[in-house]
Amino acid sequence: EQFALTREKEVSLAARVAALIEPLVGMGRVRSEVAIDMDFSAVEEAREIYAPESGQLRSEQVSEER
Structure with missing residues (x-):
């Protein structure tokens, strides 16, 4: 999964x-390759909850280290 x-x-x-560079150099004249290193040791979660009965928008952010 990771x-x-x-x-x-x-x-x-x-x-x-490629989409950014092709207009400058021409279609088919770009070859891009990306290598990334992702850190899966932390999880970040954001929530927005709308409670119609109170008419207020609430926001919550949670950060968890693994």
Whole structure:
């Protein structure tokens, strides 16, 4: 699962790099490769909860070290 997520991010970033550079140098003239190192030892979670009865928007962030 971690390898798949890392690979998915690498492919996505390589495509974004190519999309940024191709208009400058021409279609098909860019080859981009990305290698990333992800730290899976920490988990960060953000939540926004809307409570219609109170009419207030609440936000919560949780950070957890593994």
